[in-house]
Amino acid sequence: MADQEHSRCENCIIRQMNSFKALKKEELKRMSDSKETRSIKKGESIFREGEHLSGVFCVREGISKLSKMSENGRDQIVKLATKGEVLGQRSVIASERTNLSATALEDMEVCFIPKNHIEDSLHNNPHFTNAVLKHMAAELKFADDFIVNMAQKTVRQRLAEVLLYLEQHFGEDADGYLYLQLTRSDMADVVGTATELCIRTLTKMKKEGNISSAGKRIKIENRNALSRIAEGID
Amino acid sequence: MADQEHSRCENCIIRQMNSFKALKKEELKRMSDSKETRSIKKGESIFREGEHLSGVFCVREGISKLSKMSENGRDQIVKLATKGEVLGQRSVIASERTNLSATALEDMEVCFIPKNHIEDSLHNNPHFTNAVLKHMAAELKFADDFIVNMAQKTVRQRLAEVLLYLEQHFGEDADGYLYLQLTRSDMADVVGTATELCIRTLTKMKKEGNISSAGKRIKIENRNALSRIAEGID
């Protein structure tokens, strides 16, 4: 199918959300001519750890998890990426195989952009390079904070933090439930614990009245209490 | 005291080890005219979390720890930085306060470089910007791997890994002991555990014959065994 007007990079609103906003009209046009839009079903993989990427993926719709299998055989989710995020950027910049796997948590729509476009713009467009640099700086800070949390906080603290994060970043549905419905297993993989302990800890939070649930769906009932838990006060 | 020949950036060997190798002669000359060499004694702080930096610190000699205090009141060491590393780069790029504290683990010599030099070169020298970008990409990968390890490995596994890291990156002295003599407390802060458990775990490794020690100094006796421990095989 030929590209519609609305699916051309020049007209894409998504690019306002990432480093691509620093690209010039011409760069965008060229990019748009060779880009390729892909639909990815919930549960499908976008790429796997150790793959060699020939380009990056710009997320237009849906949410994905970026995870890595530890030597112990358990998965750790390092990041949740949504609309506007560019997946695979680090690997392309470093000319390395991917360090993480990307998997769709919902049905997704992503644009694949061949890496030569990225490389060219990194060489010729300082605005773009600086935008990417700032973005990487932000990611690095996020990662450092993540390290400190994983190392120093209890599962209960981390879980409270994740719930607040999910609310802040993905919002809630019409009924007030967290929009992103992570399985307990995925939630455990974010928190870095076993599924059972994740469930038990959620149960305790329910009993305390800080959250409620309907099936896998979770509602935050007491934001402040969760913040206090995350800080280790409760 | 006036700058000697050998302390001018143009002639400094250290810059071959970091992004500064991408700087042009002129940039280096200007940088050298406004840089300032500082001696920092073991235990002293280079900067503290939350400070506003007016420049970056290029490490010429000595080793420092980059750490952050968690809300629980315990310190987590996120990185050990040595000769060639540039401290404060992320904060300057992001125009933010520092996210980490930097403290000397040995007597150090660092060059303070006012941030306008960095900012100018980021705007005008694409080679430099790309070098910094690649460096940040490497740091980000390191951080992601660190997250996975902290989240999924036991203290014993992480400690084995740290010992091997210390050997690989800082080498050993004439007697075969690890060159960098971390206190047990600092070692615990890298591993993300309490000092007591760190000591107990070291003791166990001694009994197993995988390491030996003399005072605070540690010698690796069985590299392969430690590797296996790190991988969770033993």
Add this chain to the structure above:
DNA sequence: CAAAAAATATGATTTTTGTCAGCTCTGGTT
């Protein structure tokens, strides 16, 4: 709709980790 599969949940137990108290060793100072 019913069966099967997957996800959620709970109990019992073991292992790992944290905490508190106190002891010992070492290196430096007077």
Add this chain to the structure above:
DNA sequence: AACCAGAGCTGACAAAAATCATATTTTTTG
């Protein structure tokens, strides 16, 4: 040599987390 401070170490106990087993509920699918 005596003293001291700080680091290293150990024991006893408490708390947190992992593991295994086994329901129960929800979702998927034939």
